[in-house]
Amino acid sequence: xxxxxxxxxxxxxxxxxxxxxxxxxxxxxxxxxxxxxxxxxxxxxxxxxxxxxxxxxxxxxxxxxxxxxxxxxxxxxxxxxxxxxxxxxxxxxxxxxxxxxxxxxxxxxxxxxxxxxxxxxxxxxxxxxxxxxxxxxxxxxxxxxxxxxxxxxxxxxxxxxxxxxxxxxxxxxxxxxxxxxxxxxxxxxxxxxxxxxxxxxxxxxxxxxxxxxxxxxxxxxxxxxxxxxxxxxxxxxxxxxxxxxxxxxxxxxxxxxxxxxxxxxxxxxxxxxxxxxxxxxxxxxxxxxxxxxxxxxxxxxxxxxxxxxxxxxxxxxxxxxxxxxxxxxxxxxxxxxxxxxxxxxxxxxxxxxxxxxxxxxxxxxxxxxxxxxxxxxxxxxxxxxxxxxxxxxxxxxxxxxxxxxxxxxxxxxxxxxxxxxxx
Numbered sequence: 420x421x422x423x424x425x426x427x428x429x430x431x432x433x434x435x436x437x438x439x440x441x442x443x444x445x446x447x448x449x450x451x452x453x454x455x456x457x458x459x460x461x462x463x464x465x466x467x468x469x470x471x472x473x474x475x476x477x478x479x480x481x482x483x484x485x486x487x488x489x490x491x492x493x494x495x496x497x498x499x500x501x502x503x504x505x506x507x508x509x510x511x512x513x514x515x516x517x518x519x520x521x522x523x524x525x526x527x528x529x530x531x532x533x534x535x536x537x538x539x540x541x542x543x544x545x546x547x548x549x550x551x552x553x554x555x556x557x558x559x560x561x562x563x564x565x566x567x568x569x570x571x572x573x574x575x576x577x578x579x580x581x582x583x584x585x586x587x588x589x590x591x592x593x594x595x596x597x598x599x600x601x602x603x604x605x606x607x608x609x610x611x612x613x614x615x616x617x618x619x620x621x622x623x624x625x626x627x628x629x630x631x632x633x634x635x636x637x638x639x640x641x642x643x644x645x646x647x648x649x650x651x652x653x654x655x656x657x658x659x660x661x662x663x664x665x666x667x668x669x670x671x672x673x674x675x676x677x678x679x680x681x682x683x684x685x686x687x688x689x690x691x692x693x694x695x696x697x698x699x700x701x702x703x704x705x706x707x708x709x710x711x712x713x714x715x716x717x718x719x720x721x722x723x724x725x726x727x728x729x730x731x732x733x734x735x736x737x738x739x740x741x742x743x744x745x746x747x748x749x750x751x752x753x754x755x756x757x758x759x760x761x762x763x764x765x766x767x768x769x770x771x772x773x774x775x776x777x778x779x780x781x782x783x784x785x786x787x788x789x790x791x792x793x794x795x796x797x798x799x800x801x802x803x804x805x806x807x808x809x810x811x812x813x814x815x816x817x818x819x820x821x822x823x824x825x826x827x828x829x830x831x832x833x834x835x836x837x838x839x840x841x842x
Contacts, residue, residue: 450478450634453624453656455591459613460665464562465593467492468636471625473582475573478633481506482564485557488594489608490565491520491529495578496588496616498522502576503529504542506565507594508557510602515555517542517565518604521576527726531605532575540572545635566635582625586618586658595667597798607729609798610671615663620656670719671797675790677716682786683810685709687817690779694824699759710752717745730796737792744786751778 452470459465463484470478481504483490491505499522506517519540520529532540544555544567554566573580581587592614599606626633689705692698720741724730730738758771787810794802 450626450632450636451624452478452634452636453619453621454636454654455589455617455619455657456654457615457617457660457663459593459663461612463487463593463613465490465591465613467591469619469624470633470636471573471580471582471621472633473625473628475571476633477504477569477572478567478635479504479569480551480564480566480636482562483593485559485561485563486596487563487612488597488599490563490593491591493522493529493590494573494576494580495590498529498590499525500577501529501590502540502572502574502578504565504569504572505529505608506563507606507608508563508600510600512559512600513557515544515557515563515565516602516604516606517544517555517567518606519569519572524725524731527731528608528728530728534604538571540575541570542572543568543570548635551635568633568635580621582621585620585622587621588616588618590614590616598800599798605728607727607798610668610726611666613663613665616661618658618661623656668797670723674716674719674723675793675797675802677712677719678786678793679790679806679809681709681712681716682783682790683813685712686779686783687813691817691820694821703755703759706752706755710748713745713748717741735792735796737789737796740785740789740792744782744789747778747782751775751782754778 450470452468454466454468456464456466463486465483465487467479467481469480472478479492481490481492485508489505489507491503493501493503495501501522503520503522504517505520506515508514509516519532519542521532522529524530534541544565545551546554546566548554548566551564551566553564555564557563578588592611595609595612597609599608685705686709689702689709692705693702696702720738724733724738729735733739733742754771754775758769758775761769761771790806790810791803794800794806
């Protein structure tokens with residue numbers, strides 16, 4: 420018996436040299452842990468169980484419903500500066516990737532910490548625990564599991580772990596129901612769908628000071644007698660949800676709505692009013708309203724760009740094109756106003772009006788294309804389908820009305836570039 424035990428320990432040591440995660444199956448099977456579990460109003464589940472070691476390592480089991488694009492936990496009572504572990508589906512759709520991140524820009528998307536510093540935080544998935552056969556996998560319509568060891572993860576954030584605290588604060592969040600499948604540790608995240616706080620009793624979830632090892636908590640409570648299940652979690656040695664909030668991307672939606680209304684509806688309507696009413700006044704009113712919508716949408720876009728890693732540098736195609744379009748909208752408005760002031764004095768057409776007439780449709784087309792790029796940048800790829808349908812319907816209606824006006828009316832001497840702003 421002693422010989423078998425010695426062989427097992429030796430084998431574990433050999434395996435740990437090549438892959439440290441293999442050695443953990445024989446280490447401290449009774450390591451203490453605290454458990455936190457919650458279900459949101461949309462029936463999305465989130466579970467985290469952690470065992471803490473005083474050398475800074477955290478052994479963690481975390482899972483959520485696969486409908487959540489990502490899920491994560493952070494140390495501390497606020498997002499700004501917090502050390503976080505964020506997990507999401509791998510590129511194959513069945514694995515799970517866990518990334519160590521930090522929110523370094525206030526209330527914004529956390530940034531991957533990188534792997535250049537050998538003493539820095541890093542996450543090591545563990546697959547060999549017999550009580551967790553589904554570790555680091557995702558099952559469609561079920562749950563996705565992050566199961567592993569986060570080395571040096573207790574001290575790189577703005578708030579450190581207090582191993583003597585009975586109410587150590589943590590934050591958690593889950594992402595919206597959208598597709599995120601990536602092997603990249605810095606994969607882009609959408610804004611959380613639900614977030615909140617909880618506390619854990621560190622005095623019962625920290626390994627004793629004489630050991631530098633721990634154990635990933637089993638995927639159920641200890642009283643489950645070792646049963647393999649991922650549905651037996653409950654909160655133990657942790658608080659219930661504190662200050663939980665349903666969240667969403669309301670500002671992002673407003674950005675899209677204002678700009679889509681401007682370029683898909685208001686500006687084309689202004690062009691039609693010019694032909695239907697033969698009045699530059701109502702054309703001008705519609706275009707000014709459209710410009711106001713663009714100003715609001717642009718302001719929201721700039722503000723949102725600071726919240727995400729993928730847009731913080733303003734170097735994506737959507738943003739560069741958006742800046743060009745915004746500047747051109749202002750130029751287009753100025754051209755229209757200048758032309759009409761000149762015409763009121765001279766009663767003669769100007770080259771400015773010809774530029775204005777050509778620039779308008781080109782600007783609308785460019786903005787519509789940029790709208791699709793925007794949905795891609797926001798990771799809202801599925802919204803390109805309804806967006807494309809709406810654009811196509813409006814385009815058909817616009818062309819139909821223009822053709823009707825062309826064939827219904829007899830040729831006249833009406834020229835838009837010959838009319839003042841007077842009704």
